[in-house]
Amino acid sequence: MRSHSHTASAVTTQSEAYSPCENCNVAQMSLCHALSCEELRELSAISTSLEVGRGVTIINETDSADYLFNVTAGSIKLFKLLPDGRRQMTGFLFPGDFLGIAMNDLYAYSAEAIEDSRLCRFPREKLEGLLSRLPQLENRLLNMVSHELVLAQDQMLLLGRKTAVEKVSSFLITLVKRGGESSADKHLVPLPMGRSDIGDYLGLTTETVSRTLTNLKKQKIIAIPSGGGIEILDQESLNELAEGLD
Amino acid sequence: MRSHSHTASAVTTQSEAYSPCENCNVAQMSLCHALSCEELRELSAISTSLEVGRGVTIINETDSADYLFNVTAGSIKLFKLLPDGRRQMTGFLFPGDFLGIAMNDLYAYSAEAIEDSRLCRFPREKLEGLLSRLPQLENRLLNMVSHELVLAQDQMLLLGRKTAVEKVSSFLITLVKRGGESSADKHLVPLPMGRSDIGDYLGLTTETVSRTLTNLKKQKIIAIPSGGGIEILDQESLNELAEGLD
DNA sequence: CGCTATTTTGACCCCGTTCAAAACTAGTGG
DNA sequence: CCACTAGTTTTGAACGGGGTCAAAATAGCG
Structure with missing residues (x-):
């Protein structure tokens, strides 16, 4: 019915660099919030900073959910599609927000950069290893997901009524x-x-x-x-x- | 505009009893999943089992979020209201599901029993104390909330498109x-x-x-x-x- | 400037709402 | 067992908010 064909170039065009957590501008609002220096070091050890240009697809719904991301600059849109192309945005992300929630190890939505953006990427497996050792981090993640859930419920009220x-x-x-x-x-x-x-x-x-x-x-x-x-x-x-x- | 006035009797009519976690019928699907015997004992020590009759309000949107609940029998509806009475259900809960997500220590939605139901109640403060000591439990909760979030996003697609x-x-x-x-x-x-x-x-x-x-x-x-x-x-x-x- | 993509405006139409009434259903009591 | 009531579900008829289709205006960009 409708076409949204910006996804041409798939998950490419991402220039990688050593993660500059030391001078991160969103540390207070992101995953990294409330971590000790030592813990932050551990987290930064598994993270990769990457930049994506406007219109670039970051993840694809139903792809294997190998990474979690934290937005550090720019803005990202999350969406789900119906077979005929109808689209529902599930959220807009700004610096400090995270993405990569999965269902059965598959991403639950697609994500695309609205403008040139920067992200912090964590391999899911390694991050989960860290989670079991850093309760602070797990607690932080729980709070972020709970917050997301509350926002999602507000959005249901909006969409439905x-x-x-x-x-x-x-x-x-x-x-x-x-x-x-x-x-x-x-x-x-x-x-x-x-x-x-x-x-x-x-x-x-x-x-x-x-x-x-x-x-x-x-x-x-x-x-x-x-x-x-x-x-x-x-x-x-x-x-x-x-x-x-x- | 529309009225939903079943909430007359507020949060009453709840008969309490010693929590029978030992023979819980939903332990495998609930919060308690994947806990050791010792951990289960700790959790059961802070929980109260309660029964609610059909139509009884369990929590009220914007009330102080003092408890978390786990449904063990029956069915519960969650909803949000607009000032003029328009209502949006945010979910139906069945045995194994949990409720009590909050935003700034206030419940994000109201909950009411659809039929006679049974719940397991945890004081939030005590539960959070447990969370920091039982990483298994926190991980379990994180998984449950993440799952909820994915369902919420599916529901957005449904409502919007x-x-x-x-x-x-x-x-x-x-x-x-x-x-x-x-x-x-x-x-x-x-x-x-x-x-x-x-x-x-x-x-x-x-x-x-x-x-x-x-x-x-x-x-x-x-x-x-x-x-x-x-x-x-x-x-x-x-x-x-x-x-x-x- | 010209080319393309996005936004705005206009005219018409349809899906789901609204309002109203009839048909069920479940209690309750004679 | 039926009569009576109150709530819920179903059905009907008419309306309207937002969708659809199409074209004009504007913005972005080499």
Whole structure:
């Protein structure tokens, strides 16, 4: 039905380098959080840093799940496909997030770089060996996965029960919350992904996302500056729209 | 808008008894899986067995998340609500499943017994103490949460991109897979929850669920015997319908 | 600037919702 | 065993939010 053919070049085009954990910019938010120096050394010993260009496929749904990843720069999209090409985004990842969750040793989703990105890669087998020896690390991973699960449940509520406006408003709000610290002006939200990606994340079509954004713009709740991103003009209204309070 | 007012009696009506872990019927599928005798003894020391009647609320979204639970008998529904009453089921639980995932020490969803059920309850604080001393247990929990996350992602695909027939067919198939071992005749699936619960799980209305089931019945793919449950007559067709292959 | 991909806008349509009523089902008590 | 009630499920008819298809506008880029 629809085609998403960016996956042409498969899992290649990845330049490797010695893992620079010492000056990692996301250590506080990533897997590595709350590890001792010694533990961090052990973890860094099994990790590889790699860069991927925009549009490059990092993992493929149903491929053998040999690695776990931690995003250190850029942004990544996760998605699942139906046989006829319909696509559902299961998440957008930013620095500090991890990916590679598996089911029966197979990846549960595909992942692709939205823009040029950098990742930290851990061989699953070696990491699991470490997990059994470093309870801190395992606990950290448990917390991260639990957090993911809670977000997934929020997304179910959104997908199953919210209207188009509510979906788009909710989406903008989560982006604001995420990029909170990083951006100087908290009200200008970067939008590295395209309308079609957003649609597939919210269970809408590209057209509906576009129409809804234009409506919000007409109501002076947001502004859409050329050059990408969305400016939040009326966060209060947006919050209410997101929860269906009018 | 809509009301779901079974929650009248809050978290009461729970008869407590000394935890009978020794003859637990779900030890192999639950948290307790893969623990040594000694570890099991420690776990059972902090657990309380409790029974809840049909319709009783076990936990409430946004309540302080003081306990984790393991279902040992019956069936439980998990859900989230929007301010105006719209409801999204985030899961149905059966013996062996656990609940109590939290976000900032608050439960992320409400839970209610679909039928008379039994649960094993663990105080979160004590359990977390155990986790740091029993890596086996923490690993087990990590695996269970990861599994939940994968299922949640499947559900996102369903909610965001599948049609009504595809949703209902997928739902029936997951029920078949779950109750696989327990039921003598694999083709008779028990349906303890009502149509409205199913609707709120699939992002549909009661009416659409009903209509879709009647259609499947007319096509001789399922049968709806009086006395509850659904009989799968043509699993092959159901599988194809679930993936949109026609 | 011209070429391509993405986004926006417009017109029409359909799947699932909504609203309403009828048919079941399960208790409860005479 | 039937009558009565209350809840749930099914069926029907009409509507509408978001999808589909198509074309115009805009952005990105060599």
